[in-house]
Amino acid sequence: MTMFHLHDRLQADTAPIAEWPLCRVLLMDNRVWPWLILVPARHGLTEIHQLSREDQHRLVDEIALASRTLETLFSPDKINVGALGNLVPQLHIHVIARSRTDPAWPGPVWGSGFAERYSPEERDSLIRKIGERLGQK
Template sequence: MFRLHERLQADTAPVAELPLCRVLLMDNRVWPWLILVPAVPDLTEIHQLDEAGRHRLVDEIAQASTALEQLVRPDKINVGALGNMVPQLHVHVIARTRSDPAWPGPVWGSGFAERYDPAERDSLIRSIGERLGQK
């Protein structure tokens, strides 16, 4: 049975369910930041997906990237699958702008974090969800 890692559950809000992944919004308003988590039990690495699953994952990363691009017009979309703190496979899709406080460095360890106001978060979730085909 698939279970979302407790750290992801604590740090994110649900946005959408795609065929493979749960799409989550990182609760950090400094960067529009989505996390895609394949809803497959005990998955820790991309190569553990079968070929169709790997293709599906790339397609869903592209969908999430497009949604962020349409909403915030970033200078760059960063995509990464780390997992040093959370072993469950998850892919970060982060909209970056040249004016963001960590540019051009990484967001990890930058020290910049600010939680969303609930109304702002809910509005962003709706907007992203609509672009991902969710109601």
């Protein structure tokens, strides 16, 4: 059995929050948006349809939990969910809380030019806040 390995780019651009039955939950290091990334801990996957049927259902449940968490904590106008993989081929799903007042609204966050890393204190505080909420399934 091949071990799961997080893609180097995801490793560099995120911080871990939790490990769920299917996905690793990561915080995108961009303080402009509350932004989670879910990575199914399965080796070699690039597309959702490559997951087993059971894991596809689990993925939808985990996306919903991540979405509800961001909705509860940040009261966004919209939750964006996407699995692009154009730069990082490893299957991963973006769950982003969007607001009409954010700098890229209504356009996509990708390629918007808006990026600002968290300070270590901000990042750690947000990880605790989200992690506590995620524990309340």
